[in-house]
Amino acid sequence: MTTPTIDSISHRLRAIRLSKALSLRDVQIASSGRIPAVVLGSYERGDRSLSVKKAIVIAEFYEVPLAYLLAEPIISQHNLGGVVIDLRRMRLLALDRVSIVNEDLPFRILSTFISGIVAKRDDWNGEVLSLRTSDIESLALAMGSSCQALIQMLNTNKLLITSDS
Template sequence: MTLHIQPEMKEIAASLRAIRKQKGLTLKEVEESSAGRWKAVVIGSYERCDRSLSLNKAIALAGFYEVPLDQLLGLTSAMNTVVPDPGRTIIDMRAVAGLAHTDDLIQILKAFLTAIIGKRRDWNGEVLSLRAGDLSLLGIMLGKSESNVHLWLIDNGLILGLAR
């Protein structure tokens, strides 16, 4: 039996935003560097799930960003995914503390981080380093691939130095 995990629209939108940010582009810079082909308001709408992204547009946008289509759409399986920073991911614990407890994924994240803090006896309180293995385990807990976990953390403003 093969398990197929389909990303939600929010995950695709988060992937679009994260890739743009990894390229170091603002929405305005996307419009400028594409010579107006990609309007800032349109890209922003895709990233907020306010507008549907057709397959043709997704293919063209992947070409513009110079990334594979499956990466752009967050479809890469956990088995062959390369995590953007395989060493360490620095979590801003102050940002985590400011998150509402209403989302199930946030509750899972907070419980996971609390367990790591306790296991490592890392009571610094301001930042926490996640290793590649931590991201893999968190991905299993959240039902996401490692790279989608990384993108989700970026989208939620939780990685130190990578604001939304």
């Protein structure tokens, strides 16, 4: 578990603003001066400490949860690489749902998602499926979990192929 840093919070503030295609001045104008451009720029550079009160104002303006601004840093993509699903095990679990350690709904979501990837890639003969970072992120989002929780669930159900498998 990593702790949020001033840099991670600063980068997240800037990323949110840029994702909304706003300049610092645009934010000042749209917020009716509640978030001055020079102050927001200082937060984004990490030159100024962000108070909880001001973080709430900024989160409300951007329409994001306060927890998102102050959350742990997002996992870098290289940490998600190398995830390989055992499609043979998936088929066995589909036949014998009693073997599934987690609830039935997550397995149905996983099964539908994996089937969709196989269809999209036109890979009907494979016994394994390599998941891309974007696949893992999308699947975790669909399941309402973090990427780490998804990988843990896959591992618990023995669906991951690792170098020591």
